[in-house]
Amino acid sequence: MVNKIEHLGIAVKNIVAANATYEKLLGIKPYKSEGVESEGVITSFFMLGESKVELLEATKADSPIAKFIEKKGEGLHHVAFEVDDIVAEMKRLREDGFQLLNEVPKKGADNKLICFVHPKSCNGVLVELCQEIKN
Numbered sequence: 001m002v003n004k005i006e007h008l009g010i011a012v013k014n015i016v017a018a019n020a021t022y023e024k025l026l027g028i029k030p031y032k033s034e035g036v037e038s039e040g041v042i043t044s045f046f047m048l049g050e051s052k053v054e055l056l057e058a059t060k061a062d063s064p065i066a067k068f069i070e071k072k073g074e075g076l077h078h079v080a081f082e083v084d085d086i087v088a089e090m091k092r093l094r095e096d097g098f099q100l101l102n103e104v105p106k107k108g109a110d111n112k113l114i115c116f117v118h119p120k121s122c123n124g125v126l127v128e129l130c131q132e133i134k135n
Contacts, residue, residue: 099121
């Protein structure tokens with residue numbers, strides 16, 4: 001079951017400049033920045049109530065974010081939804097005919113397990129499922 005919008009992911013060319021823009025826009029500073037080597041990105045997170053804005057800058061020319069920016073320019077990259085059981089949600093979505101971009105969940109930023117749903121399955125929107133990693 002989907003609980004809420006966890007975050008909106010925004011692809012940016014320069015995370016330092018984008019952080020400055022979003023600090024002014026939102027009136028707050030990011031609470032966290034981290035690299036995700038497997039995705040070839042550096043991320044920055046802003047907390048807005050129960051949801052977040054995630055800025056993503058490519059660190060590799062062949063990363064999904066670099067390819068997105070090359071094709072579409074900077075902008076909204078994905079919508080992430082929080083789930084309690086990512087494995088069960090992936091199974092449910094596969095059974096309902098959704099095309100997943102991951103066979104199994106993988107570790108993402110902000111202490112999350114993640115999986116992406118192909119935009120062709122979601123009216124052109126890349127959807128990310130997120131589950132908090134419980135230690």
